[in-house]
Amino acid sequence: MSVKITTKEQAQKFLDQYDDFLFDCDGVLWQGNHLLPHVPETLQLLRDNGKRLIFVTNNSTKSRQAYTKKFEKFGIKVNKEEIFGSAYSAAVYLQKVVKFPKDKKVLVVGETGLEEELTEAGIPWLGATDAAYNRVADDEALSSIVRDKSIGAVLCGLDFHINYYKIANALIQLQDPETLFLATNIDSTYPSHGKLLPGAGTIVGTLETSSGRKPVALGKPSQAMMDCIKAQFEFDPSKACMVGDRLNTDMRFGEEGGLGTLFVLSGVDTEESIKKEDAVAKPKYYADKLGDLYELLKN
Amino acid sequence: MSVKITTKEQAQKFLDQYDDFLFDCDGVLWQGNHLLPHVPETLQLLRDNGKRLIFVTNNSTKSRQAYTKKFEKFGIKVNKEEIFGSAYSAAVYLQKVVKFPKDKKVLVVGETGLEEELTEAGIPWLGATDAAYNRVADDEALSSIVRDKSIGAVLCGLDFHINYYKIANALIQLQDPETLFLATNIDSTYPSHGKLLPGAGTIVGTLETSSGRKPVALGKPSQAMMDCIKAQFEFDPSKACMVGDRLNTDMRFGEEGGLGTLFVLSGVDTEESIKKEDAVAKPKYYADKLGDLYELLKN
Structure with a gap:
């Protein structure tokens, strides 16, 4: 049964469990050309708490270097090494x-x-x-x-x-x-x-x-990509969490890799989709949006 | 059990059963740019015996009119109406x-x-x-x-x-x-x-x-193509024979359409392929090549 994060205590407990956060981008950080609410603040809050951030994208048309420009456009500072694209x-x-x-x-x-x-x-x-x-x-x-x-x-x-x-x-x-x-x-x-x-x-x-x-x-949900990420970042899967908006790519990717999973409702899939008997993945946590973490924890 | 046509009597019996002959082209009439032996003579023999000829091709890049030029290049006279391409x-x-x-x-x-x-x-x-x-x-x-x-x-x-x-x-x-x-x-x-x-x-x-x-x-082996051919030529399937070199397209196409089938060994598939337990089609007749009909019947 997926736990919905709606209180400060739940958000804090969620945060405390993980050292590394892997993010899908579209539907989690932004939607097309529109930045989602309180995303930069949430990422900063994670950084301030000593968490490592890894941005995982299936987009192969841009290199990591080129992809940092997309983040800059939204006012999010990342460095190339934090991005893991399929190229x-x-x-x-x-x-x-x-x-x-x-x-x-x-x-x-x-x-x-x-x-x-x-x-x-x-x-x-x-x-x-x-x-x-x-x-x-x-x-x-x-x-x-x-x-x-x-x-x-x-x-x-x-x-x-x-x-x-x-x-x-x-x-x-x-x-x-x-x-x-x-x-x-x-x-x-x-x-x-x-x-x-x-x-x-x-x-x-x-x-x-x-x-x-x-x-x-070599993209999500293939575990060949997970193997490459693990080879690059050397993290403990049980202390890492995959954040995404799609069950059949992001959540399967995290689940099959042995990571925790946070499903956000700001993208493709809906709350109903995780309640189906035959859902392709059962996220450990879910929230309306990533920015909820900041909104719940800021005070 | 497929019957191999190797005698004059078999060839004559085969011929007598059918009024209409449907031909795959590549591997039956020619191989790439190389005309197969006694093909024009066999086609003429069929015409002389009052048979109707229909040339069936999955090639959609050429219209029937353009495809007649390919026959002409090999010295075979056909008219547009005898050609049935997937276009x-x-x-x-x-x-x-x-x-x-x-x-x-x-x-x-x-x-x-x-x-x-x-x-x-x-x-x-x-x-x-x-x-x-x-x-x-x-x-x-x-x-x-x-x-x-x-x-x-x-x-x-x-x-x-x-x-x-x-x-x-x-x-x-x-x-x-x-x-x-x-x-x-x-x-x-x-x-x-x-x-x-x-x-x-x-x-x-x-x-x-x-x-x-x-x-x-709308190409072989789809029966949508057979329905189109039947709509155009109005023939009795039991008095028609499909001639081809591939089991999974030509022979299946004929078999599923209720036609007789003649498999020739001058193209892609081999004699072994029809003897397999799990062959996708079981041709009624087979021969080394189409020209065998002429060679057996000419005298």
Whole structure:
């Protein structure tokens, strides 16, 4: 049974249990372009109490560095090391989990976030926003596609510049079972521009369908991402709490990782959703919004 | 138990049973750019015996008219009316099966084959190769996407010019459950340029994943295509035979439609595949190649 935090005592007891707080961003800190109430104050209160903050996002189109600008826009100060995006997750996974060979390259289907994180990690890559891949899939282009043995992995994320040539080229690499297949995340849609637009899962799906292979997904709720976070931050899961607005990604992610969970009602899922018999996750705590912690504890 | 046709008597008995012959093309008539032995002679022999020929292809990038040129290149004379491609199948389905309303338009994700067949059937369409859809998915483009109530169906096939803007725009139309969702076919790959390239199913899959909807598929082995062929040609299935090289498309297509089936070993699947316990289809007849009919019957 999830406990709703509505009193100062409950809020204090909740705080005392955890040293590390992992946050989903959209629906928790902000909603689209709108900052949610008392978010900066709550984050400051956590910092003042010596808590460590980690911001976890499936957005792979921006690097951690670029993502700090989004926080700045809302007047929230964070440093790059507090952000854990799926592009960075992919770089950590390649470096620390699979120990990607130094003589191989990663073929990237995606945006600059992936380029920047791989470059920073010293992992050679090709593809992504390179203009040579922005190519019409005519006979010449399709004839030119061959298996490139220097490619050891295909890493696919949301790509606003997807085209048939890129899909075909990545497929030919994946037809070799020695090529790793990684996905930043497999969200089918994401909210943007006031609507639900095709998510990374849509782009990844083109390679899944054509290759008949399943990728290792490096975003929530995949535990591969949790493994990367644990490898990076070294924390005790029982003293960490995942905060999020979605049961099937954030709350499952925290639960399966052995963390405490705080579900907030300021995003996608509702209070009813956690009361269903077949709910995909049963959060330990929930609250109307993250800012309630500050409102309850400020005096 | 499938009967292998190896004698003149068997070939004659086979021929006598059927009035109509439906042919898959690649792997039956030709292999890539290479005509298979005695194909023109076999087709002529069937014509001389008063048989009706129907060439069935999942290729939606070419209209029937354009597809006749492929036959001509191999020295085979066919007329447009003998060809049944998945683009034409879609037009027939819209016209005869769902009786698509005259005041609605079809949003096409695909190539000129779809444009030409819809235009010939008098069905208004938009999208396809129109340069306005060859658009970078920037903020302006994504902001401009709205549900267009004049669109009554999204029809998706293989699209060598796929881009994120097209996928997003089609998705927004499909989020309205009143919009029909049609696919020319859902083949995950197709052989071309000496390799297996992403098939229509790869493009269709982007819309399936993001919308959570299943399309009506109008290519083999979908019986929606068989219904369209039957609506067009009015034949007795028990007096018709489907000839093909693939069990999971051609042979299933014929079997489920109540037709006789002839499996040829000149394409994708092998003799072993029909002897498996769990074979997806059990062809009535099989032969090394289509040309065997001519070779056995010529004297």
